[in-house]
Amino acid sequence: MxxxxxxxxxxxxxxxxxxEHTVRRATAAAAIGNVAEWYDFGLYSxxxxxxxxxxxFPDAGPxxxxxxxxxxxxxxxxxxxxxxxxxxxxxxxxxTKVLSVTVLLMAVATVLLGxxxxxxxxxxxxxxxxxxxxxxxxxxxxxxxxxALTMIAEYAPDRRRxxxxxxxxxxxxxxxxxxxxISAALIALLPDEDLLTWGWRLPFMLxxxxxxxxxxxxxxxxxxPAFRQLxxxxxxxxxxxxxxxxxILWVRYRRALAVAGGLVVAWNITNYVLTNYIxxxxxxxxxxxxxxxxxxxxxxxxxxxxxxxxxxxVTSLGRLSDRVGRRPVLLAGSLALVVGGLPAVWLLRQGLxxxxxxLALIGACLVCFAAVxxxxxxxxxxxxxxxGGLALTFNVAVSLFAGTAxxxxxxxxxxxxxxxxxxxxxxAAGVIxxxxxxxxxxxxxxxxxxxxxxxSSADLPPPALSDDGVPxxxxxxxxx
Numbered sequence: 001m002x003x004x005x006x007x008x009x010x011x012x013x014x015x016x017x018x019x020e021h022t023v024r025r026a027t028a029a030a031a032i033g034n035v036a037e038w039y040d041f042g043l044y045s046x047x048x049x050x051x052x053x054x055x056x057f058p059d060a061g062p063x064x065x066x067x068x069x070x071x072x073x074x075x076x077x078x079x080x081x082x083x084x085x086x087x088x089x090x091x092x093x094x095x096t097k098v099l100s101v102t103v104l105l106m107a108v109a110t111v112l113l114g115x116x117x118x119x120x121x122x123x124x125x126x127x128x129x130x131x132x133x134x135x136x137x138x139x140x141x142x143x144x145x146x147x148a149l150t151m152i153a154e155y156a157p158d159r160r161r162x163x164x165x166x167x168x169x170x171x172x173x174x175x176x177x178x179x180x181x182i183s184a185a186l187i188a189l190l191p192d193e194d195l196l197t198w199g200w201r202l203p204f205m206l207x208x209x210x211x212x213x214x215x216x217x218x219x220x221x222x223x224x225p226a227f228r229q230l231x232x233x234x235x236x237x238x239x240x241x242x243x244x245x246x247x248i249l250w251v252r253y254r255r256a257l258a259v260a261g262g263l264v265v266a267w268n269i270t271n272y273v274l275t276n277y278i279x280x281x282x283x284x285x286x287x288x289x290x291x292x293x294x295x296x297x298x299x300x301x302x303x304x305x306x307x308x309x310x311x312x313x314v315t316s317l318g319r320l321s322d323r324v325g326r327r328p329v330l331l332a333g334s335l336a337l338v339v340g341g342l343p344a345v346w347l348l349r350q351g352l353x354x355x356x357x358x359l360a361l362i363g364a365c366l367v368c369f370a371a372v373x374x375x376x377x378x379x380x381x382x383x384x385x386x387x388g389g390l391a392l393t394f395n396v397a398v399s400l401f402a403g404t405a406x407x408x409x410x411x412x413x414x415x416x417x418x419x420x421x422x423x424x425x426x427x428a429a430g431v432i433x434x435x436x437x438x439x440x441x442x443x444x445x446x447x448x449x450x451x452x453x454x455x456s457s458a459d460l461p462p463p464a465l466s467d468d469g470v471p472x473x474x475x476x477x478x479x480x
Contacts, residue, residue: 026155027164029221030148031171033103033214037144038175040110040207044072045276046183050283050296051200055118056127065280066414069407072276074131075138076403079395082142087391088245094223095151100215102144107211109136114204146390153378154224157454158447159322165375166318170311176275177307184300226383226451249389256380259439261397266334266433267369268402273422274362277406281422282355289419291349302356306363317371325444326376331437333368337430342423379443382450
């Protein structure tokens, strides 16, 4: 059971106190589950250009990369359906139960994807089965990420929400890095024939044990303080119809929906350009147009270097946002995209050092969003509709604009021969980010809407003691 104290009052305002151990355990459960989720989801990205185009689209010629990325984008078509299903369900029955289901579904879909026979074995049925598995992954992802950031935000103390929220993206980056590292090792160590026949399947099989760990950690948690408070006040909300929840969101929180959608678009276009399109750009596209590309193993190694660098700074940026606010960090990332989006892509065509510099520039922009958005987005909605509002907004924005970006960029580059399309997308993402930050209300250090002010036991000052160590007064509330 979670260790939590009864709310105390200060100046007539109820204050919830959550045990520091419980806060850290909740953060670990969300972050480690996220490792499993995005390791599974990211594997396809890193193996698409090097392996999966040849396994499932061997006769597609120059359009093979477009078809492979199209299967990646198909997962995003069903993400809004996953958000529509899991989000409101999490607002009714709780965060932890729903999040256990999403991790299980992702693990099963990933293992099954690794078992799909090749095009040479079953013909056109192979890419169709890949498409089905990707859509199952997308349905799971529609409820996973927004549920995880809701859970961390609702457990984290108000004054340290940025720091704890950044650990969610630490988990995401770890999952991507793990997927990239294993993919790079397989590509470097296995002969081409072994890689194409059975080697590429091995990392997909690891999804099951990772998923089991995530489920175990999440089922051990009690639900969040904010959700418990809501159910204590209004238990009838557990049966609130979906139509009513959507009506509340549209009538009362349209501005929040728009701001959240803009931040998600800017953040995730940058994310999917870096993690999904750039590997194909470096290994396949540049070579087709007579530019200096790179080998598959080298491309993946460069990605790993950049992601490890992001891992080293993401939690520090989250902690910084607790001191200076969310808006300055988000604005810095957005402006960097506007100014540096095209130069970053130009660097990718300048040999190995240029490629590392271009990837590092995109990664620096991305980490500004990754560190701060997990604590910013939940503060836009009240507890009553937080999970559902985030799930719908996040997944619609990602599906329409961000998840499709690699496919659109690949198609536009193939159709026009213009290698600057990734840069155009990054600049547009930066502009959207700047506009969103202008309309964003600062939330650092403030309680979540619909919840009592929340502190952890680590924030409490120690009680005064007598000479023989006996407390002279009860512990005080932390200072505002």
